[in-house]
Amino acid sequence: MDLRRMSRSIIGVLDNIEGYLCKFLLSFFVVLLFIQVVMRTVFQNSLTWSEEASRFAFVWFAFLGASYAARLGAHNRVTFQFKFLPRIVGQVSQLVADGIWLLFNAVMTVKSIEVIQGMIEFPFHSPALDLPMHYIYMLFPVTFVLMSIRIIQVNILRYVYKQEILDVDDVSSEMDDIKRDMKIEPEGNGGTP
Numbered sequence: 225m226d227l228r229r230m231s232r233s234i235i236g237v238l239d240n241i242e243g244y245l246c247k248f249l250l251s252f253f254v255v256l257l258f259i260q261v262v263m264r265t266v267f268q269n270s271l272t273w274s275e276e277a278s279r280f281a282f283v284w285f286a287f288l289g290a291s292y293a294a295r296l297g298a299h300n301r302v303t304f305q306f307k308f309l310p311r312i313v314g315q316v317s318q319l320v321a322d323g324i325w326l327l328f329n330a331v332m333t334v335k336s337i338e339v340i341q342g343m344i345e346f347p348f349h350s351p352a353l354d355l356p357m358h359y360i361y362m363l364f365p366v367t368f369v370l371m372s373i374r375i376i377q378v379n380i381l382r383y384v385y386k387q388e389i390l391d392v393d394d395v396s397s398e399m400d401d402i403k404r405d406m407k408i409e410p411e412g413n414g415g416t417p
Contacts, residue, residue: 242288246288249288260274333372343356
């Protein structure tokens with residue numbers, strides 16, 4: 225198996241793991257909050273641990289989602305100004321910005337590991353679930369490393385393999401599909417629907 229095929233299979237597994245974890249965590253905290261609302265309103269009782277568990281699930285979901293968004297190239301960027309400049313200026317600027325982002329991720333990874341080491345040395349537990357908090361805080365180094373991998377991955381795909389990273393917010397092709405399905409002609413064809 226060559227290196228390129230092996231790297232694609234590893235990235236494919238990573239894509240699926242992040243996606244499944246995000247779906248599971250989103251479902252888990254929504255269902256848990258729904259159960260808590262039903263328990264309070266219908267049964268005049270509550271689960272002591274559900275709000276804390278749903279909060280932890282939401283935070284893990286948000287950070288894993290940020291990593292996945294880095295893979296899609298879907299983080300917010302102001303790139304409008306580069307349309308008026310040569311293409312190379314935009315590419316270099318994005319590479320510099322990604323380099324700064326990678327540096328930030330490295331600092332956050334190191335600092336979060338230091339915090340976790342302190343929590344292991346002087347442990348404290350979550351109030352409702354009685355979980356050691358260093359397990360909860362493992363989120364930070366894991367997701368900042370994943371995000372860094374994703375940033376590097378997107379840049380390799382974009383600049384080495386010359387693949388275009390599709391804009392996840394671009395709905396124009398979806399609108400064309402909807403218009404075609406509804407038998408509406410695209411604007412400018414002069415025809416009537």
